[in-house]
Amino acid sequence: MQVIYEERQNQTDIEQKLTSHFAGFMEDENGMKAMRNRFHRDGYLNFKNFSFLPKALLEGIHQEVHHLLSKNAIRRDVSVASTGNTYRKMYNVNQPEIKQDGKLIPLVYESPALKKFLGNIANDDIVSCWEQEQYLITKLSHPGDTHGWHWGDYPYTMIWIIEAPADPSIGGVLQCVPHTEWDKNNPRIWEYILSNDIQSYHHLKGDVYFLKSDTTLHHVVPIQQETTRIILNTCWASAHDRRQEVAHESIDVIWGTESRTAHAE
Ligand SMILES: O=C(O)CCC(=O)C(=O)O
Ligand SMILES: [Fe+2]
Secondary structure (H helix, E strand, O other): OOOOHHHHOOHHHHHHHHHHHHHHHHOOHHHHHHHHHHHHHHOEEEEOOOOOOOHHHHHHHHHHHHHHHHHHOEEEEEEEHHHOOEEEEEEEEOHHHHHHHOOHHHHHHHOHHHHHHHHHHHOOOEEEOOHHHOEEEEEEOOOOOEEEEEOOOOOEEEEEEEEOOOOHHHOOOEEEEOOOOOOOOOOOHHHHHHHOOOEEEOOOOOOEEEEEOOOOEEEEOOOOOOOOEEEEEEEEEEOOOOOOOOOOHHHHHHOOOOOOOOOOO
16 A cells, blocks of 8 residues: 555544644534534535545545555445335445554544534534444446435434546436435335425535434435446444444345345455
8 A cells, every 4th residue: 555644643643633623613603503504404514625624634535445445345236125125236345344454444433523523513422333334435336336215224424425426417416305214114215205305415526424314315326327436434323322222234235144136246
């Protein structure tokens, strides 16, 4: 691997940089109110153009994602019953490989400054989730590749856009229906879509968006031609989650434990 950012930085340096970066956002109380309001209204908030982290650090994450994909990508081609048999057609790098071979991603995931900042926006105490859902890399590249309609098992997800087609007509646009509820036995996705407005969001490389993933039905529009759309998903729980156990049906299917057609690349 080439010399990348984190090899010259230790964990304390990175945490200090993150603390002062997020303090810059949090000093602007009106800006924070606007962010909170938008996040609660739309279930979605975008930090555009490499603004979410200090730029060199975010570029280091981009490099790490490319490296992990070149080493560990697995092809998925499955449908998921608990989200109404919607498709996942994609390449993935799963959490264990990211944890093993990545450095910056596991470090930034655990950052207290980052969790505090997101908690301030969400008005919640944000904590790590079950290990295997903490982070995931996804690449869409072939015509028809898609991350079909679904909700998340956990409330808070950041999606880091690593590569995305600049032209929305190629596909890869995110669509959301906020304030909806996932009944895993009866997901009723089309009822929600037909009886609510859909919000559509086009992203570019360097965007990082925050999603209220457990109550925002969302999907990525299938791509129409050979292209490259790569994201890193990082996901957190609420410290006040009272569920005794969180079921992970979609990850079970996607990882192949219950897969219909999952196969290696
Ligand atoms: O690729 C995106 O923008 C969304 C990905 C997503 O919904 C997920 O990883 O759960
Ligand atoms: Fe999602």
